Amino acid sequence: MSLPPLGSQRMEPNPAETSIPFEIHKAGWRDVRALRRLEEVCFDLDAWPVVDLLGVLTLPGIVRLKALMENELVGFVAGDVRPREHLGWITTIGVLPQYRRMGIANQLLDLCEAGMGQPKVRLCVRKSNVGAIRLYAQRGYQHVAVWNHYYNGGEDALVLEKHMDAIS
Numbered sequence: 001m002s003l004p005p006l007g008s009q010r011m012e013p014n015p016a017e018t019s020i021p022f023e024i025h026k027a028g029w030r031d032v033r034a035l036r037r038l039e040e041v042c043f044d045l046d047a048w049p050v051v052d053l054l055g056v057l058t059l060p061g062i063v064r065l066k067a068l069m070e071n072e073l074v075g076f077v078a079g080d081v082r083p084r085e086h087l088g089w090i091t092t093i094g095v096l097p098q099y100r101r102m103g104i105a106n107q108l109l110d111l112c113e114a115g116m117g118q119p120k121v122r123l124c125v126r127k128s129n130v131g132a133i134r135l136y137a138q139r140g141y142q143h144v145a146v147w148n149h150y151y152n153g154g155e156d157a158l159v160l161e162k163h164m165d166a167i168s
């Protein structure tokens with residue numbers, strides 16, 4: 001797939017994947033308040049503290065993208081670029097409930113995976129998160145490990161990996 005370069009310009013979603021007008025832009029520290037709200041709604045027990053949110057919005061070596069609808073932040077993804085390991089890690093992705101199943105996560109992942117520019121991408125997900133696991137499986141992620149009792153409450157994490165060169 002040919003993707004537009006990451007930048008501050010407007011990035012149009014693929015009309016085949018969605019009929020709603022959302023835009024994807026780079027995120028920055030000014031998004032911290034909106035990101036905190038999204039985290040609390042999307043992740044509950046797993047929501048990151050503000051200091052971590054500021055880190056993900058400002059530290060170098062991170063691809064951070066927000067989905068906007070009518071200037072409201074409705075989705076966010078971050079990817080940690082680890083060139084020495086030839087690896088990108090998707091560290092968080094969330095979409096507000098009222099904007100789900102519209103292709104926003106797929107678009108965020110397309111751009112984040114491309115923006116990290118690494119041959120392998122990994123992420124972890126709660127074992128019970130069937131919706132997210134289905135999304136990742138459809139995108140070519142495969143199960144490579146289990147981290148026992150990784151999450152708050154003791155649930156296991158599945159570690160998933162995607163080889164970018166295996167995807168047409």
Ligand SMILES: CC(C)(COP(=O)(O)OP(=O)(O)OC[C@H]1O[C@@H](n2cnc3c(N)ncnc32)[C@H](O)[C@@H]1OP(=O)(O)O)[C@@H](O)C(=O)NCCC(=O)NCCS
Nearest residue numbers: 042093094095100101102103104105106125131132134135
């Ligand atoms: C997981 C999440 C990011 C998906 O966002 P989204 O914008 O709704 O995803 P998309 O619309 O791009 O979904 C693409 C496909 O993934 C699959 N999918 C996504 N959510 C699903 C769900 N809840 N149940 C089943 N399949 C799902 C579907 O195949 C979907 O295509 P379809 O709608 O045509 O059937 C969103 O549900 C979310 O924010 N959840 C809470 C936070 C979270 O769990 N993040 C992941 C942590 S690892």
